Amino acid sequence: MNWTAIIIWLLAIVLVAILAKMSIKIVRQYEQGVLFRLGRVVAVRMPGLRFIIPVVDRLQLVSLRIVTMPIQSQGIITQDNVSVDISAVAYYRVIDSVKSVVAIEDVAAAINQIAQTTLRKVVGRHSLDQTLSETERINSDIRIILDAMTLEWGVEVTLVELKDIQLPESMKRAMARQAEAEREKRAKIISAEGEAIAAVALGAASDTMMAHPVALQLRNLQSLVEIGVDKNSTVVFPAPLMSTIAELAAFLAREDHVAKTAISATATPEAPTTTPPIKAA
Numbered sequence: 001m002n003w004t005a006i007i008i009w010l011l012a013i014v015l016v017a018i019l020a021k022m023s024i025k026i027v028r029q030y031e032q033g034v035l036f037r038l039g040r041v042v043a044v045r046m047p048g049l050r051f052i053i054p055v056v057d058r059l060q061l062v063s064l065r066i067v068t069m070p071i072q073s074q075g076i077i078t079q080d081n082v083s084v085d086i087s088a089v090a091y092y093r094v095i096d097s098v099k100s101v102v103a104i105e106d107v108a109a110a111i112n113q114i115a116q117t118t119l120r121k122v123v124g125r126h127s128l129d130q131t132l133s134e135t136e137r138i139n140s141d142i143r144i145i146l147d148a149m150t151l152e153w154g155v156e157v158t159l160v161e162l163k164d165i166q167l168p169e170s171m172k173r174a175m176a177r178q179a180e181a182e183r184e185k186r187a188k189i190i191s192a193e194g195e196a197i198a199a200v201a202l203g204a205a206s207d208t209m210m211a212h213p214v215a216l217q218l219r220n221l222q223s224l225v226e227i228g229v230d231k232n233s234t235v236v237f238p239a240p241l242m243s244t245i246a247e248l249a250a251f252l253a254r255e256d257h258v259a260k261t262a263i264s265a266t267a268t269p270e271a272p273t274t275t276p277p278i279k280a281a
Contacts, residue, residue, distance in 0.1 A: 022054035032097040033059045041098055062097040066158060069108065071115045073166070080127040085166035088142070090115050091159040092150065099154025107155055111146070115160070118145050128171070135162050 026049055027033045033045035036058045045059060052059050073087040092111055094100045100107050122141050123131055131138065139160050146157040167175070209215045 019054050023051050025050045025052060025059045027059075027061065030065045031061045031063055033061050034097050034101050035059050041102065044097060060101055062094055062100055064094055064097070066091050066093045067108065069112055069115070070163075071112070071119060073164070074116055074120050074123075076120050076123045078123065078128045078131060079125060082128045082171060083168060084123075084128065084131070085164075086119065086123055086131075086162060087164045088115070088119055088160060088162050090146070090157060092146075092155050092157045094154055095156045096154030099152070104153045107153060110153065111150060111155065111157070114149055115142075115146060118142050121145075128167075132165065138162060 025033065025045075027045050027047045029047045031047060033050060034041060035043045035045055035052065037053070037056060050059065069090045069092065071088040071090060073085045075083065075085055077083050090111065094107070104110050119142060122138055122145065126134065126138065139162060143157050143160040146160065150157055209219070
């Protein structure tokens with residue numbers, strides 16, 4: 001009898017422990033509990049220590065944290081018939097725990113599938129250039145469409161971002177050639193603008209040199225100095241410098257002639273002066 005009583009007490013203790021474990025639930029801070037009683041939703045349990053009726057009640061926990069969901073690469077044909085592979089990432093969170101449990105079976109799988117189809121539909125309405133340059137608008141369009149569908153499931157899509165865009169190799173080469181041509185065009189425009197500015201500066205310099213001929217000669221002498229730095233065996237004299245040298249030689253010749261004329265005039269003796277005789281009174 002004693003052993004029978006002990007076994008009964010042990011079974012009772014085990015049964016009480018099992019029932020206590022089934023009736024005590026802990027809802028964490030980032031969760032909410034949807035309480036089903038005999039298959040019907042009766043309440044939502046907030047974070048903390050919660051008690052339920054074993055067997056009769058079932059408490060399903062729903063996470064309210066933001067979930068990061070990668071959208072696998074999709075083969076998409078753009079509006080201008082270019083085939084691209086685009087992958088994205090979506091962020092969503094549950095805002096109504098009851099709807100997320102009752103309205104749909106698997107929230108994550110449903111959002112993943114609807115995000116893939118929405119990505120193909122939205123990108124297919126844009127050309128390749130728009131897809132590459134207007135990613136912010138495409139992201140916003142995808143998020144708005146997903147929000148309109150997922151709000152009925154108690155889920156809010158907070159952000160959608162295009163993560164990677166894979167282009168065909170031929171398209172990459174074509175875009176590289178286009179970028180190179182664009183760079184060459186800009187380089188030519190900049191060079192032409194520089195030539196125009198230089199022409200204006202040269203015109204102003206030529207006007208200054210016309211007003212001051214000595215400035216042109218000084219510029220020529222500076223050019224000769226620059227040539228002499230390289231130790232060249234051949235020296236090219238500008239034509240204006242040659243004419244200046246000729247004029248200088250003519251000037252020196254004139255000065256020499258004047259000097260010789262003055263010397264010869266000084267060396268010639270003067271005729272004696274004759275004094276008339278004085279008559280006697």
